[in-house]
Amino acid sequence: MAVLKVKFTKTKRDKLAQVLWILNWISVVTGAILFSLGTFLKVELNKRGELMSERDVQYVPNTLIAVGLIACAINFLGGKICYDCVDTAKFLRWKVVLLPYTACTFFFTFCVLVGALMCYSMHWELEEALNLGLTQAMRFYKDTDTPGRCFLKRTLDILQIEFQCCGNNGYRDWFQIQWISNRYLDMSKKEVIDRLRSNVEGKYLMDGVPFSCCNLNSPRPCIQQQITNNSAHYNYEHQTEELNLWMTGCRQALLEYYTHIMQSVGLTVLITWLFELSVLTGVRYLQTSLENVLRQGDPNSDSDGWLLETSLMETARTNLSIIKNLGKNNQIDAGHNRDPNVDVPSTSKAHYGPDNVPPKHNTEG
Amino acid sequence: MALLKMKFNQQRRVRLAQGLWLLSWLAVTCGAFIFCLGVYLKTELLRRDEVMENTEIHVVPNILIMVGLASIGTNWIASRVCQDSMDASRFPRWKVLLLAWFVVAALLCCLLLAVVVLSYALQGRLEESLKVGLRNGIRFYKDTDVPGRCFQKETIDRLQMEFRCCGNNNFKDWFEVQWVSNRYLDFTSQEVKDRVRSNVDNRYLLDGVPFSCCNPASPRPCLQYHLTDSRAHYNYEYQSEELNLYGRGCRQALTDYYMGLMNSTGPGVLSVILIQMSVLLSMRYLQTAVEGAMALENPEEESEGYLLEKGVKETYQDVRAKVLNLVKFVQVDPADEGASGAAEGEKTADANTEKAATSPPAS
Numbered sequence: 103m104a105v106l107k108v109k110f111t112k113t114k115r116d117k118l119a120q121v122l123w124i125l126n127w128i129s130v131v132t133g134a135i136l137f138s139l140g141t142f143l144k145v146e147l148n149k150r151g152e153l154m155s156e157r158d159v160q161y162v163p164n165t166l167i168a169v170g171l172i173a174c175a176i177n178f179l180g181g182k183i184c185y186d187c188v189d190t191a192k193f194l195r196w197k198v199v200l201l202p203y204t205a206c207t208f209f210f211t212f213c214v215l216v217g218a219l220m221c222y223s224m225h226w227e228l229e230e231a232l233n234l235g236l237t238q239a240m241r242f243y244k245d246t247d248t249p250g251r252c253f254l255k256r257t258l259d260i261l262q263i264e265f266q267c268c269g270n271n272g273y274r275d276w277f278q279i280q281w282i283s284n285r286y287l288d289m290s291k292k293e294v295i296d297r298l299r300s301n302v303e304g305k306y307l308m309d310g311v312p313f314s315c316c317n318l319n320s321p322r323p324c325i326q327q328q329i330t331n332n333s334a335h336y337n338y339e340h341q342t343e344e345l346n347l348w349m350t351g352c353r354q355a356l357l358e359y360y361t362h363i364m365q366s367v368g369l370t371v372l373i374t375w376l377f378e379l380s381v382l383t384g385v386r387y388l389q390t391s392l393e394n395v396l397r398q399g400d401p402n403s404d405s406d407g408w409l410l411e412t413s414l415m416e417t418a419r420t421n422l423s424i425i426k427n428l429g430k431n432n433q434i435d436a437g438h439n440r441d442p443n444v445d446v447p448s449t450s451k452a453h454y455g456p457d458n459v460p461p462k463h464n465t466e467g
Numbered sequence: 468m469a470l471l472k473m474k475f476n477q478q479r480r481v482r483l484a485q486g487l488w489l490l491s492w493l494a495v496t497c498g499a500f501i502f503c504l505g506v507y508l509k510t511e512l513l514r515r516d517e518v519m520e521n522t523e524i525h526v527v528p529n530i531l532i533m534v535g536l537a538s539i540g541t542n543w544i545a546s547r548v549c550q551d552s553m554d555a556s557r558f559p560r561w562k563v564l565l566l567a568w569f570v571v572a573a574l575l576c577c578l579l580l581a582v583v584v585l586s587y588a589l590q591g592r593l594e595e596s597l598k599v600g601l602r603n604g605i606r607f608y609k610d611t612d613v614p615g616r617c618f619q620k621e622t623i624d625r626l627q628m629e630f631r632c633c634g635n636n637n638f639k640d641w642f643e644v645q646w647v648s649n650r651y652l653d654f655t656s657q658e659v660k661d662r663v664r665s666n667v668d669n670r671y672l673l674d675g676v677p678f679s680c681c682n683p684a685s686p687r688p689c690l691q692y693h694l695t696d697s698r699a700h701y702n703y704e705y706q707s708e709e710l711n712l713y714g715r716g717c718r719q720a721l722t723d724y725y726m727g728l729m730n731s732t733g734p735g736v737l738s739v740i741l742i743q744m745s746v747l748l749s750m751r752y753l754q755t756a757v758e759g760a761m762a763l764e765n766p767e768e769e770s771e772g773y774l775l776e777k778g779v780k781e782t783y784q785d786v787r788a789k790v791l792n793l794v795k796f797v798q799v800d801p802a803d804e805g806a807s808g809a810a811e812g813e814k815t816a817d818a819n820t821e822k823a824a825t826s827p828p829a830s
Contacts, residue, residue, distance in 0.1 A: 246686035259683035263628060286687050288701035313681040313689040318624045321611035322651045324678040326691075336653035 104408035110391040112402050118391075119187040122384045126181035129381055130174050132374045137170030139367045146363065150356065152257055155234035162224045166367065169217045173374065176210055179203065180385060193392055200389045207382045214375040221368035228360055232353045236270045243312070244283040259314040267355035268315035268348040273329075275351075280305040281312060311347060320345040383409070469773035470782075475756040476769045483756065484549045487749045491545035494746050497739045498542060501579075502535025504732055511728065515721065517622050520599040523592050527585055527729065531736075534578050538743065541571055545750055552757050555766060565754055572747045579740045586729040593725060597718045601635045608677070609648040624679035630724065632717035633680035638694075640716075645670040646677060676712060685710040748774070 110118070144163035147154070183203065186192035239258050245251040262268055269275035287294050287306055298304050309330045316324035325346050328334040391407035398405060410417045475483065509528035512519075548565070551557040604623045610616040627633055634640035652659050652671055663669050674695040681689035690711050693699035752772040759770035775782045 252686075255686070256683045263683070282688050283686075286700075286702055313678040313691070314683065316678045318621050318628075318679075321617075321620070321648075323647050326678070336651055336656075338651075 104406070105410040105413065107406050107408045108387065109404055110387075110407050111404050115388070115391055115395075115405075116188050118384060118388055119184050122184040122187075122381065122388060123181055125377065125381050125384065126177045126184060129177035129374070129377045130181065132370075132377055133170050133173030133177060135170075135370060136173060136374055137167055139370060140164070140166030140170055143363060143367060146360070150261070152254065153235045153239050153261065153356070154228075154231040155238065156231075159224060159227050159231055162220050162364075165217050165220060166371070169214055169371075172210060173214070173378070176203075176207060177381065180207070180381060184385070184388065187388055187392060194396075197393075197396070200385075200392075204382070204386050204389055207378070207385060211375065211378045211382055214371060214378055218368055218371040218375055221364050221371060224364055225357070225361055229353070229357055232356055233270065236353055240270065240275060240281070241279055243279070243281045246283065247285070259312065261352060261356075262312070262314035262348065265350075265352060265355040265359065266317075266348050267350040267352040268311060269351055270353050271351040272349065273311050273315055273347050276311045276315070277307065277309050280307060282306060282308075315347045317345055317348050322346070469771070470775040470778060472771055472773045473752065473756075474769055475752075475760075475772050477760075477767045480753070480756050480760065480770070481553060483749065483753050484552045487746070487753055488546050488549040490742070490746055490749060491542045491549060494542035494545070494739075494742050495539055497742055498535050498538030500535075500735070501531055501538060501739055504735070505529070505531030505533075505535055508728065508732075512725070515626070517619070518597060518600040518604050518626060518717075518721070519593075520596045520603070521592075523596065524589050524725070527582055527589065530578055530582050530585075534575055534582070537571065538575055538739075541568065541575065542743075542746060544568060545746055548750070549753070552753055555761055558757060558761070562758075565750075569747065569751065572743060572750075576740055576743050576747070579736055579743070583733055583736055586733070590722065590726060594718060594722050597721050598635065601717055605635060605640060605644050605646070608644070608646045611648065612650065624677065626717060626721075627677075627679040627713065630715075630717060630720040631682075631713050632715045632720040633676060633713040634716055635718050636716040637714065638676050638680055638712050641676045641680070642672065642674050642695075645672060647671055647673075680712045682710055682713050687711070 140163045143166065144160070147159060147163065180203070183196050183200065186196060239254050242248070242251045242254045243258055244255070246255050284306075289295065294306065297306050297308065301307055308327070310327040311329065313324070313326060316326065325335055325338065325343075329347075330340050332338055332340050386409055387407040390409075390411075391405045394405035394407070395401060395403065412420070505528045508531065509525065512522075512525060512528065516522075544564070545568070548558075548561050548568075551561060604619050604626075607613070607616045607619040608623055609620070611620050649671070654660065654663075659671065662671050662673065666672055673692065675692035676694065678689070678691060681691065690700055690703065690708075694712075695705050697703055697705045751774055755774075755776075756770050756772035759772065760766050760768070763770060777785070
C-alpha cells in the first residue's frame with residue numbers, strides 16, 4: 103500500500119542519483135541568490151531606516167538570509183550524498199544519515215514556503231511603518247539644530263527629489279506643519295505674528311512647500327509659496343495646475359518601490375521552493391530504493407521506491423506512537439496497576455524448551 | 468647580428484606556443500574590456516549631449532571601440548597561429564598573414580597610447596564645448612514653448628540637481644539671464660515694468676535662481692529670490708552664506724566628472740598596452756623559432772629565435788631600400804612607355820617618309 107510506488111532498475115537509480123546531483127547544485131546557486139537578495143533587501147530597508155518608525159520589518163530580510171544560507175548548506179550536503187549514491191559501497195557511509203537528511207529537507211522546504219508568503223505579507227507592516235515614519239520626519243524637518251534630527255531635512259529633501267513625491271499623502275501635508283524653523287522667522291514682523299496667532303498651537307503655518315517638491319517637468323519656474331492663492335501669481339490656477347509640484351505622496355511612492363522589490367524576491371523564493379520540493383521528492387525515492395536494494399542483498403537488482411511505505415494515515419499513526427514511546431522509554435510500565443515487584447510469568451506463546459537441558463555427550467570416539 | 472637572439476629547443480618551443488595561446492586569449496578578454504569601456508564612455512558623453520556644443524571629445528571613445536574590436540580579432544588570430552605552430556604542415560599558410568598581423572598589432576598599441584594622450588589633451592576642448600553648451604542652455608531655459616528648446620529647462624534642472632552645481636561658473640550666471648518666461652510675467656505690475664526698463668535689452672533680470680540650485684544640506688529652507696539683499700530675509704547675510712545654494716559651477720562639475728572617468732581608465736588601458744606588446748614580442752619569437760626549426764634537417768632540434776634578423780640599423784636600411792625599389796618600379800614604367808612611345812612615333816614617321824619616298828616614283 104505504498105504511496106506512489108515506482109520500480110527502479112540499476113540504471114534508473116544511477117540516473118536518478120546523477121539528476122539529483124545536478125539539481126542539488128542548481129539549488130545551491132539559488133540558495134546563494136536568495137542570500138544575496140536578502141542582503142540587498144536589508145540594505146535597502148536600512149537606507150531609509152530614518153523614515154520608518156519602529157515596526158519590525160527586518161524579520162523578512164533576516165529570514166531570507168538564513169534560508170539562503172541553510173539552502174546552500176543542505177543542498178551542498180545533498181549533492182555530495184547523491185554523488186556517492188551511485189556507488190553502493192560509498193552509499194553505506196551515508197545510509198544512517200539519509201533518513202534524517204530527508205526529514206530535515208522536508209521541514210526546510212516548508213520554511214522556504216513560509217518565507218515566500220512572508221514576502222507578500224510584509225506590505226501591510228511596511229505601510230504602517232512608513233506612514234508613521236514620514237509623519238515624524240516631516241514634523242522634525244525644521245529641527246536642523248537638534249542633535250539626532252539634524253539630517254532629517256536633507257534626508258527628506260533627497261527622498262522627495264529622488265522618488266518624485268511630496269509629503270505623506272500629498273503636498274497638502276506640508277500646509278499642516280511648521281517646516282520653517284523659528285530661527286529664521288522675524289518675530290518683529292506683524293505678518294509673522296498674525297500667522298502664529300492664527301492657530302491654537304502657535305505654529306507658523308503657510309500654504310507653501312519646500313523646494314524639493316518642485317516638479318522638473320513644469321514649463322514655468324516653480325511656485326512654492328502661496329500655492330492656494332490664485333491671485334498671487336500671474337496666469338496661475340491652483341485647481342488645474344498639475345505640473346508645478348509632484349502629485350504623488352511619498353508613502354505611496356516608497357511603498358510601490360518596496361513592493362516591486364518584494365514581488366521579485368517572492369517570485370525567486372517560490373522558484374527556489376519548487377526546486378527544493380523536486381530535490382526532496384528525488385532524494386526520498388533514491389533513499390527508499392537504495393534501502394530496498396540493500397534489504398534484497400543484490401546491488402544490481404531492481405527495487406521499489408516510494409514516498410511513504412504505508413498510506414498517509416498509517417504513517418502518521420506510527421510516527422505519533424514512536425514519538426509517544428520515546429517519552430515512555432525511561433518510565434516503568436505502571437499503567438496496568440501492577441506492582442513492579444511481582445513476577446508475572448511471560449505470556450509469550452513461543453516455547454523454546456526447558457531451561458535445564460543436559461549437555462550433549464559426544465559418545466563417539 | 469640578430470637582435471635579442473634566444474635559443475629554443477623543442478620543449479621550449481612547445482611551452483612558448485602554449486604560453487602564447489593563453490596570453491592571446493587573455494588579450495582577447497582585454498580587447499573586450501576596452502570595447503566595453505569605449506561603449507560606456509560614449510553613452511556617458513551622449514547622455515549630456517545637450518549641454519555640449521561640439522563632439523570633438525567623442526574621438527576618445529570612438530578609438531577605444533575600434534581598437535577593442537580590432538584587438539579581439541587580432542588576438543583570436545594569434546591564438547589560431549599558436550595552435551597551428553606545432554604542426555609543420557599547417558604553419559606555412561600563416562606566413563604571409565603574419566607580417567600584416569605584426570603591423571596591425573603595433574598599430575593597435577600606438578592607437579591605445581594615443582588614446583591615453585588624447586584624454587588629457589582634449590580637456591581644454593571639452594571645457595570650451597561645455598562652456599558654450601551651458602551658456603545656451605541657461606539662455607534658453609525659459610523657452611519651454613519653443614519647439615526644439617522645450618526640454619532645456621528640464622535638462623538644466625536635472626543636471627544641476629544631479630551634479631550638485633549651479634550655473635556655468637557659479638550661481639551669479641543666473642542673474643544675467645532672463646530665466647522667467649514672459650508668459651508668466653504680469654506686465655501690468657509696476658515692479659515688472661521697472662525691472663524690464665532697468666536694462667538695455669528689456670529683459671526681466673532678477674537676483675534669483677531656479678529651485679534646482681538649492682542645496683538640500685542647507686539647515687534653512689532654500690532662499691531663491693532677492694539673494695543679494697541681506698535685508699530681504701531674516702538672519703541672512705549674502706556674503707557669508709555658503710550652504711544655501713550649490714557653490715560649484717556646472718562646467719567645473721562636468722569637466723571633473725569626465726576627467727575622473729578617463730583618468731580612472733588610464734591604468735587599465737596602460738596594462739592592456741603591456742599585454743598587447745608582450746603578445747607581439749612572443750609571437751615574433753615563436754615565428755622565428757618555428758621557422759628556424761622547420762628549415763633544419765631534424766625539426767626536433769634546437770633553433771634560434773630573434774626579434775630582428777639583422778641589427779636595427781641594417782633592418783631599417785633594408786626596409787628603406789625595398790620601399791625605394793617599389794617606388795622606382797612605379798616611376799620607371801611611365802618613363803619606359805614614353806621612350807617606347809617615342810620609338811613608335813619615330814617608326815611611323817620613318818614609315819611615312821618611306822611611303823612618301825616610294826609614292827613619287829609611282830606617279
